Amino acid sequence: MQNLHLLTRAVQARDQRQQRLTKISHTELMLHTVVPISQKTKPPSAFILLLIAGSRLYFLKRQQQIHRHTLIHLPDMKTPQSKSLNIAVTEDENTTAELISRQIEYQGHHATICNSVSSTKELNLANFDALLLDLGLPDGDGLDLLCWAQKTRPSLPCYVVTATDQAATAVAALKAGARDYFTKPLNFKEIFKALRIDLQHQPTSNDEACFPTLEKWKSDAMACAMNEAIKASGTDNNVLIIGEEGTGKSAIGRFIHHNSQQKGNGMVTVDGSRKDFQTLERELFGEERPSQMKGSIRHGGKINTLESGSLFITNVDQLSEKLQYLLYQALEENRHRRFRLITSASLLLPTNLGDKNFLKPLYYLISTEAIRAPSLREATQDIPLWTNHLLTEICITLQLPRPMITSGAMEALLDNPWPGNLHQLRQVLTYAVTHSKGGLLGLDHLPAQLLTAEAQSMDKSQIGLIRKSDFERESLIAALKACDNNRRRAAKRLGVSLRTIYNLIQRYGLNSQRKNHQKPNP
Amino acid sequence: MNNEVDREYLESINAFNDSATLDILNRIVTTFQDHLMSISEASRQKDHAKLKKTLHAFRGAASNCGFVKLTNLCAEWEYEPESFNLDIFKAELERAETAWKNLLLSF
Numbered sequence: 001m002q003n004l005h006l007l008t009r010a011v012q013a014r015d016q017r018q019q020r021l022t023k024i025s026h027t028e029l030m031l032h033t034v035v036p037i038s039q040k041t042k043p044p045s046a047f048i049l050l051l052i053a054g055s056r057l058y059f060l061k062r063q064q065q066i067h068r069h070t071l072i073h074l075p076d077m078k079t080p081q082s083k084s085l086n087i088a089v090t091e092d093e094n095t096t097a098e099l100i101s102r103q104i105e106y107q108g109h110h111a112t113i114c115n116s117v118s119s120t121k122e123l124n125l126a127n128f129d130a131l132l133l134d135l136g137l138p139d140g141d142g143l144d145l146l147c148w149a150q151k152t153r154p155s156l157p158c159y160v161v162t163a164t165d166q167a168a169t170a171v172a173a174l175k176a177g178a179r180d181y182f183t184k185p186l187n188f189k190e191i192f193k194a195l196r197i198d199l200q201h202q203p204t205s206n207d208e209a210c211f212p213t214l215e216k217w218k219s220d221a222m223a224c225a226m227n228e229a230i231k232a233s234g235t236d237n238n239v240l241i242i243g244e245e246g247t248g249k250s251a252i253g254r255f256i257h258h259n260s261q262q263k264g265n266g267m268v269t270v271d272g273s274r275k276d277f278q279t280l281e282r283e284l285f286g287e288e289r290p291s292q293m294k295g296s297i298r299h300g301g302k303i304n305t306l307e308s309g310s311l312f313i314t315n316v317d318q319l320s321e322k323l324q325y326l327l328y329q330a331l332e333e334n335r336h337r338r339f340r341l342i343t344s345a346s347l348l349l350p351t352n353l354g355d356k357n358f359l360k361p362l363y364y365l366i367s368t369e370a371i372r373a374p375s376l377r378e379a380t381q382d383i384p385l386w387t388n389h390l391l392t393e394i395c396i397t398l399q400l401p402r403p404m405i406t407s408g409a410m411e412a413l414l415d416n417p418w419p420g421n422l423h424q425l426r427q428v429l430t431y432a433v434t435h436s437k438g439g440l441l442g443l444d445h446l447p448a449q450l451l452t453a454e455a456q457s458m459d460k461s462q463i464g465l466i467r468k469s470d471f472e473r474e475s476l477i478a479a480l481k482a483c484d485n486n487r488r489r490a491a492k493r494l495g496v497s498l499r500t501i502y503n504l505i506q507r508y509g510l511n512s513q514r515k516n517h518q519k520p521n522p
Numbered sequence: 523m524n525n526e527v528d529r530e531y532l533e534s535i536n537a538f539n540d541s542a543t544l545d546i547l548n549r550i551v552t553t554f555q556d557h558l559m560s561i562s563e564a565s566r567q568k569d570h571a572k573l574k575k576t577l578h579a580f581r582g583a584a585s586n587c588g589f590v591k592l593t594n595l596c597a598e599w600e601y602e603p604e605s606f607n608l609d610i611f612k613a614e615l616e617r618a619e620t621a622w623k624n625l626l627l628s629f
Binding site: 163 | 528531534535536540542543546547549550553578579581582583585586588593597
């Protein structure tokens with residue numbers, strides 16, 4: 001009772017304090033470039049909570065003083081993360097469960113509480129975006145529950161939240177498939193940060209909303225590819241997506257999965273270009289063990305154990321001959337499997353199978369539906385759409401505010417030949433985003449090389465293949481040239497410090513060039 | 523952060539901005555006397571397994587409220603239940619509860 005009385009007093013005191021807060025003025029809002037305040041945001045009493053998209057900060061004005069409150073996480077309305085997540089929480093201690101639930105709801109997500117292993121197993125995990133679970137549960141071990149969740153839905157991010165801080169338990173949990181291990185008192189910022197990062201790196205239903213729909217693509221080549229993708233997603237046929245490096249094959253693969261019947265069951269992605277063949281073989285086909293009936297039998301592996309969802313093997317043309325044969329054999333033996341197979345490869349055609357050492361029967365088995373992802377130079381009309389899509393992705397990954405791109409910068413992007421396709425576009429945009437720091441992304445923020453005459457005269461096929469050091473050197477030379485060798489201005493132009501410019505000049509031996517340049521003619 | 527209550531942690535879970543969170547924390551604090559009873563009983567019976575279990579449950583609850591010193595003490599006693607001292611526990615619990623009340627009054 002006494003505590004309740006104290007609580008009431010505390011809340012009353014806080015309310016009185018909040019009543020002194022006044023509205024923030026328009027002048028102060030102008031301190032920020034883009035201020036789309038949500039119309040739905042109603043101020044609770046005099047407490048003004050401003051949703052400033054991009055900055056994710058809120059400001060309180062109290063007696064002419066602006067108080068900047070850092071990071072309660074306000075989801076950006078434009079990002080896919082703004083979609084509220086459905087999180088399952090398994091915690092036997094009621095008040096702790098309630099506290100976790102409240103923290104999740106405070107972030108705008110939805111929590112479903114289970115008090116035991118059995119009640120968690122009753123959930124349909126396909127409806128959840130993540131699982132937080134305690135280890136000590138009344139009717140079983142949390143680790144067993146974790147294993148069950150991973151087997152039922154391999155792509156579901158699971159996090160262990162426990163008071164046990166023994167290293168051995170943490171290792172066991174991580175081995176059992178937990179994405180992370182949090183000890184009490186729980187740092188919810190860390191939990192949500194981990195969750196955000198994990199959800200960005202794996203396809204979720206949010207990606208479906210993020211990827212542009214068919215009618216948005218302007219070029220015939222991309223519209224045709226997306227049309228094929230939509231047709232393929234309506235079937236359970238094996239899909240092969242072919243295209244040059246960086247043409248968005250993975251994005252199309254995810255799009256097919258999210259539009260198919262398997263979308264609720266997650267997608268497991270395996271990179272076929274990995275050079276550690278033994279690990280790759282184990283991951284895909286499991287381990288070979290001696291058997292009395294047959295010579296040997298394979299246990300585990302994605303192909304044998306995946307019960308639902310999609311298996312996406314990227315760079316399937318780079319699988320070793322042995323793995324190609326094993327894949328063919330596994331697909332032949334498991335014709336009635338319940339998961340869907342999506343593969344991608346760079347320009348794997350019936351005519352060049354011999355050159356690529358690719359097993360012909362396997363090609364015909366995996367390419368029931370064949371989709372060709374066009375290169376960026378074949379689909380220049382779609383550069384603005386890809387730019388916007390990639391900008392959103394980059395800003396989520398780097399946790400930076402999303403800048404608006406100016407028409408000048410967009411024209412520069414449209415003029416580029418992009419031999420490195422989306423990989424190159426992503427590289428350029430990452431550079432630009434990190435240098436623009438929100439607000440407007442203009443010509444000044446694009447890498448100098450993209451804008452200089454050298455870029456035009458350079459062998460276009462080489463642009464996407466240059467090394468980072470070459471890129472830095474060329475950018476530096478171009479910036480120095482454009483600024484009449486004024487290092488301070490060059491630093492400003494490149495968006496780096498003066499010290500960095502000096503370091504780079506020394507690294508690339510450009511000192512002598514400058515001296516020679518300044519030497520007066522006799 | 524003072525020795526008893528971790529204010530930074532409480533701020534991180536929005537305890538000072540969100541009355542629902544504060545309400546939950548208060549309810550957790552009210553359960554401490556029940557925890558004390560079961561811990562005392564286990565200690566009196568010299569049942570180390572039960573003592574570890576009750577201390578573990580209490581530690582989880584105390585850490586939720588940011589009671590750092592109590593949490594650390596309980597962690598030590600969980601590893602070495604033989605060294606558990608009921609008087610120290612009671613004294614620390616009282617200090618933590620007082621600090622909690624003062625914290626509520628101060629804001």
